[in-house]
Amino acid sequence: MILRFGGIAWLVAGLLSVIASGDASAQAISRQITLVVPYSAGGGTDTVARLIGNQMSRTLGQPVVIENVVGAGGTRANERVAKSEPNGTTVLINHVALLAAPSLFTNLRYDTEKDFEAVGLVNNAPMLLVGRKSIPGQSPKDYVGWIKEQGSKANFAHGGIGTNSHLCAVMMGNVLGFKPTFVAYRGSNPAITDLLAGQIDLLWDQVTNAIQQVQSGMLHGIAITSTARLDELKDVPTTAELGMPEINYTMWHGLYVAKGTPKEVIAVLNDALRKAVTEPDVVAKFKQLGTMPYPDKQLTPEAHAKLFAADLPRVAKLVESSGAKATEAQ
DSSP, rough: OHHHHHHHHHHHHHHHHHHHHHHHHHHHHOOOEEEEESOOOOSSHHHHHHHHHHHHHHHHTSSSSEEEEOOOHHHHHHHHHHHOSSSSSSSEEEHHHHHHHHHSSSSSSSTTTEEEEEEEEEEEEEEEEEOOTSOOSSSHHHHHHHHHHHGGGEEEEETTTTTTHHHHHHHHHHHOOOOOOOESSSSSSHHHHHHHSSSSOOEEEHHHHHHHHHHTTTTTEEEEOOOSSOOGTTSSOOOOOOOTTHHHHHHHHEEEEETOOOOHHHHHHHHHHHHHHHHHHHHHHHTTTTTTTOOGGSSSSSHOOOOOOOOHHHHHHHHHHHHHBBBBBO
């Protein structure tokens, strides 16, 4: 009888603990969350945002609404979050463009290093080099040979100065010894449209955005920056296989809130993010897109902040080597 009562007491205590935990989450964030995406709907970042947003909403017990704030190299979205009320209800998802902005724009109305709190890393993905179908050759090795022969005559699309597509092409040019000729687009999707039409030669894009066109045979898959070939793109060799191991660019997404957001609120958001990126359905969809979540030990806000700080000077050097001059964001 005593043991039975003790078991019931233990069960009740456990249930009260779970309820208390749920109450804490509800108190920390008690209204709709806006997840701000600096790029257009349908792109790689938008796709990732919608995948995790749906799952985070279930954990938080609050709607997570996607808001696409496009323009000015992503700085409008960054400013939107930096200037928001620091209560965890306005969250930014971004990648290297957030780090590149200080090197590219003279009129930022926020401080990249001081005005954000890291929530956690979402996913990391290799970059995929795709080319128009009319590039001469029969294999990725042939296509790389053509790029080397063309040098600056080969044109590379990119989704904006300082984006992954731009900086990865800069890195390739640095490794192969030429200055790429760039054609700027308002995001990767219109660039892919012109690639499909044969109006542009090449594009380095996050694999999440370009994988379907390669799988369907509509574009050449030339190289990927992963350490091993992806199961989803078995015919696309790594840059190391093609004799270019120095092209080791990996893009990642992270979540951010305004500086001053309480630690307990960040902890609640981080917990929801962790649950989202380890949800089997999300992991499976990530895999289909050629990306993956970070290992558990790298999912903390502290790990995110450390990677952010380490990547800032690397990105600044790439921007400098591109020859891009800082201008006013429009």
